[in-house]
């Protein structure tokens with residue numbers, strides 16, 4: 359049920375392998391397993407148990423019972439907040455182990471996992487812990503004959519399905535508001551990156567959460583994920599992942615009319631106007647697409663550049679990529695870019711690069727695998743210029759270190775290009791003209807706009823998309839509303 363592991367940085371830990379149900383690690387009912395691969399060496403790290411639909415049923419029943427049990431149901435918001443704060447403290451205490459596991463399993467740089475990803479978990483848990491006793495209804499004055507008020511009630515059992523690009527953070531984004539509001543959870547991890555959240559599950563028990571409040575399972579999407587989405591005792595599904603899977607989930611959830619929140623794909627534009635601070639724009643443009651190996655739903659993967667500064671910006675951007683995007687072992691301090699998460703993703707990204715070349719875009723940088731010591735799912739940061747809106751690399755989400763550069767003539771054309779997408783997640787724009795900045799921010803079809811930055815997300819600010827980028831919001835106060843019902847109570851005061 360567990361295995362002793364040692365990472366290349368010398369860190370040792372006991373890795374749980376089971377399904378975390380009712381605060382215990384258990385086997386799957388048919389002993390089926392998922393192999394987790396180290397994307398640097400292409401070798402097996404270990405195998406974890408994979409939930410079958412029967413195991414999902416077990417986890418859902420555990421969550422259902424916990425939802426009704428006084429040990430959770432009767433807690434005040436203040437007490438729930440205290441449990442969440444305790445969990446945040448334990449995450450902070452275990453930061454190095456969690457960052458090590460994230461790096462090993464996902465391939466992201468250890469330094470980033472330690473300085474950004476683990477702190478994000480702590481911040482999100484503390485933020486929603488603070489809200490747990492400050493999220494209540496209203497008294498609505500309709501005159502002396504009636505006393506009316508609303509109560510915010512938890513939804514019940516929340517099925518939460520997360521992707522592999524930010525395993526710890528995506529879990530925190532979902533657990534934080536769900537627990538704050540008094541729900542119980544069955545969290546299904548991505549089959550590609552099962553390890554870090556299984557370790558964190560141990561901390562959930564240690565923090566003192568009653569059994570069944572948080573259940574953490576691994577399993578394949580089509581099997582465990584689909585069983586969770588269709589389970590009649592699940593009240594809500596929160597999903598982060600691809601738009602294609604999001605659509606399937608929406609259809610499956612319709613069977614029992616579940617409350618859903620979807621955070622799906624993106625093809626976010628970044629506009630550089632002719633008056634922009636070029637150094638600032640080039641720096642954020644680089645981070646906006648090349649961070650996390652390009653595996654970010656909000657990655658600004660289409661850079662739209664005013665024709666007057668096109669050549670000079672492209673040169674500056676290229677220089678940034680060459681200077682900052684150091685590829686290598688993610689445990690090395692100097693590494694900016696590790697491998698893609700899996701062989702399948704690596705091949706998918708290379709497929710898009712091939713399409714870019716075939717469709718006639720100009721390859722400025724990269725465009726090929728970049729194995730380290732002959733191994734690993736590494737891809738050279740890739741820059742395509744002279745991209746046309748009809749091209750695949752302009753329209754489709756690549757989810758890798760590959761960017762499309764396009765030139766425009768007018769503000770109107772820039773907005774048109776920015777909105778020429780089925781997606782509407784993030785958008786960035788660079789200009790020193792304050793009025794234009796706000797005007798364009800309103801015109802862009804996106805859930806989030808960054809002015810003079812990119813992917814500058816913050817746990818206190820709502821995150822989510824429009825169009826085919828999703829439904830609902832996570833983070834901030836807005837993130838809470840995905841996890842409660844408003845009940846209206848009318849009291850007749852008349853004789």
Ligand code: ADP
Nearest residue numbers: 520521547548549578579580583584599600603
């Ligand atoms: P990717 O294609 O990058 O792996 P997905 O959107 O398919 O992204 O996966 C995101 C999450 O959704 C993962 O946890 C995965 O297991 C889950 N998933 C995939 N397919 C389904 C499905 N049909 N039903 C429920 N969950 C699914």
